[in-house]
Amino acid sequence: MREPAFLILALEFGLVIGGEWAFNTALAIQAYELGGPLAVGLIGARFVPAALGGLPLGALGDRIPPGWVLCGTAAARCAAVAGATLLVLAGTSFVPLLIVAIVDAVVGTAYRPAQARLVPALAQTPADVAGAAALLSNTKTISQVAGALLAGMLLTTAGVGVVFAAPAVLFLIAAIGNAALAGRLHAHAAIGHDGGDAKIDWLGGARILFHDRLITHVAGLSALRAMGRGLWLALATLAALGFLELGKGGVALMLALSGIGVLVSLPVGALLVARPRLRGPLTAGLALCGIPLVALALAGQPGPAFACVIVWGFGMSFADVILTALQFRVVDAPLLSRTVGAIESMKVGAEGLGALLAPALVALFGLRPAIAIAGAFPAVMVLLEQAALRRIDGVAEGRVDRLLLLRRVPLFGALRVEALERLAAGATPVTYPAGVDLIVEGDRDAKVFYVIEEGTAQVRLSGWPVAELGPGEGFGERALLRDTPRSATVRSLTDITVQEIGRETFLSALIGTDHVAQIDHARAADLGSLVATLRTLPLLQGLDEAALNGVVAAGRLRSVEADEAIVRQGDAGDELFVILSGGVRVDRDGAIVAELFPGEHFGEIALLHEVPRSATVTTTAASLLLAIDRATYRAAAEASGVEVPLVAAG
Known part of the structure; x- marks a missing residue:
């Protein structure tokens, strides 16, 4: 996925996440110096008011162009962190610093929903949306490690003012970059409310949590993991500055090491996609959320502590992936949005509670015993939950076949475990x-994406058959991403069983959030992803990689000015056209019947059936097209062993 705008978006996101983690590290250290363990706990608990205050901010992207929301959020965080820097330099007390930290946390909640609404507006193909989600997720993980390391380096080489100022600079650069991106694309996702139910009906989701025992157990374990995270992030600061004697730079190092564990967990989590039973991996994951902390408390030395923190980070991430997968396997589709929203709110509250518990445990038992207790709790609880986990596995196993089917769809190839589970x-x-x-x-009125489970279907354009689809193939994605009519008819040739995925679920899984947006029509050409684009076309889905590369090599690039007719109704022709940039209007018998955009195509009827053009196609903007002639298509289909659905007229 090489769309330059996505790379810019990922870069700005990396700057924001890096700045956030550098700021969190500096805050924890300054809080300890100003108020001891209790102040560290309060800093960790600031995300509870942030979660509540951030609910209205999460909808800003519905009313304001999301690119400008990203810019404004980064700029506001720059101002907040700059204010914190001035407070630190002025020698302020803890309370004003805590207030500024809460403001920063609240403002930050607007960023990811707006980013999620912008992703489809930048996509050239549906596959780009999934690729962007994976890119942004990986960027987040890497930037967390980088931000903590930056704070550690500055703590050992510069004064505290520099450590606080550095995140402000990162936020400022991100604001400038997002402003340039928003100005360049004029990105404006259409206003919609499809994703709002999870927040509006939070109490409905909470009622579901406590009326379904299986969901209650999954939610409880998710909250347990989140509370353990809040506990350790507070205790890590105390341990680094206390018995481990690592100094201020050691706090950042501990956070960075946990991020390394998260990176290691990513490929391991990918192996869980098709696993029918998850009780064993979940038990291991939750145990690794606790046992390393017990070992760290017993060892009390930096070397073993570093290894324990890496394993803890691995366990935290691994358990999160499995718990996310389980919640999608046990919750019925109509209840999914509200339930997931309630679980996420519970996790935020539990993490804040854990941060507040940390100083209490230290006061009652001492630091090393407090760390041991924090580690023993999840390990003991997961053992007590084994009977419930067996029941959950029995219910969850029924969705594995569906998961395997969705995994075969090329469009979903870049998705992580939790996104595939959401779709299933x-x-x-x-x-x-x-x-x-x-x-x-x-x-x-396009509302559904289809994946064929059994049977076959035929794709028809203007009544002409142009392709056949079978098990493991999907259709209907383009109209879901854009406010455009269906571009073809798909008719069942046999009795057919399909998995129907609604628009909200489809987009939220690809984008990684419940904030669903319609797509802006601004696009940029990207020849690097051309093969991926061709693979999504029904006519070319059966071609292998070598054949697709051959089609690209033999195709003819054509640059066309605006308002130029590419084909005319009634003319002869033998070329299929793929739009790389710009857009076209389709007229039939003097009436406009469709508008097409990058990643879409036209001309297959004449290519396959040797009949005159059925419509006139005119560019609506300067456009770049790839033309594929009949001979090239036939050669590629023959090389791939694909039967050409060619029916000559007459």
Whole structure:
């Protein structure tokens, strides 16, 4: 996924996350110096008011162009952190610093929802959306480590004012970069409220948590893990400055080492996609959230402590992946959004509670015993929950076949475990008899993406068959990403069973959030992702990698000015056109029937059936097209062993 705008978006996101973790590290150290363990706990607990105050901010991207929300959020955080820097330099007490830290945390809640709304607006193809989600997720993990290391380096080489000022500079650079991106694209996602239920009906989600025993157990374990995280992040500061004698730089090092454990967990978590039973991995993950802390408390030496923190970071991330997967396997699709929202709110509260418990445990038992207690608690609780986990596994196993089916869809290839689990949870199996039109060309009420489980279907354009689809293939994604009519009719050739995935579930899984946006029509050409674009076209889905590369090599690039007719209705032609940038208007018998954008195509009827062009296609802006002629397509299909659905007229 090489769209330059996505790389810019990821860079700015990395700056924000890096600045956030550097600021968190500096805050924890300054809080300890000003108020001891209690102040460290209060700093960790500031995300509880942030979660509540951030609910209205999360919807800003519905009313303001999301690129400008990103810019404004980064700028506001720059101002807040700069204010904290001035307070520290002025020798302020703890309370004003805590207030500024809470303001920063609240403001920061607007960033990720707005970013999620912007992702589809930058996408050239649906596959780009999934690729962007993976890129941003990996950027977050790497930037957390980098931010903590930056704080550690500055703590050992510069004064405390520099440590606080550095995150402000990172936020400022991110604000400038996001302003440039927003100005360049004029990105404005359409206002919508599809993702709002999880926040508006929080009490409804909470009621579900406590009326379904299986969901209650999953939510409880998620909260337990989050509370352990809050406990340790507060205790880590005390340990580094206390019995480990690592100094201020050691606090940052401890946080960075936990991030390394998270990085190691990512490929391991990917192996869980098709696992039918998750009780064993979850038990191991939650045990690793606790046992390393017990070992750290017993060892009391820097070397073993470093290893323990890496393993703890691995366990935390690993357990989170499995718990996220389980919640999508046990929650019914209609309840998914509200339930996930309630669980996320519970996790934030539990993490804040853990941070507040840390100083209490230290006061009652001492630092090293407090760390041992924090580690023993999750290990003991997961053993007590084994009976419930066996019941959960029995329910969850039924969704594995659906998960395996979705994993075969090329569009979902870049998704992580939790996103695939979200799709599987939201999918509904439906069976249709032969001869039914599942989607109809020109339909403007597109709400569903389809994945074929059994049977075959035919793709038809203007009544002409252009492709056949079978098990493991999906269709209907483009109309979900854009406010455009269905571009083709898909008719069942046999009795067919499909998994139907609603628009909200489809987009929230690809983007990684419940904030769903319609797509802006501004695009940029990206020849580097051309093969990936071609792979999404129904006509070319059966071609292997070598054949697709051959099509790209043999294709003809054509640059066209605005308002130029590319093909005319009634003319002869044997080329298929793929839009790389710009856009076109499709006119049939003098009426506009469609508008097409980058990643879409036209001309397959004439290419396959040797009939005159069925419509006139005119550019609406300066455009770049890839033209594929009939001979190139036939050669590629023959090389891949694909039957060409060619029916000559007459």
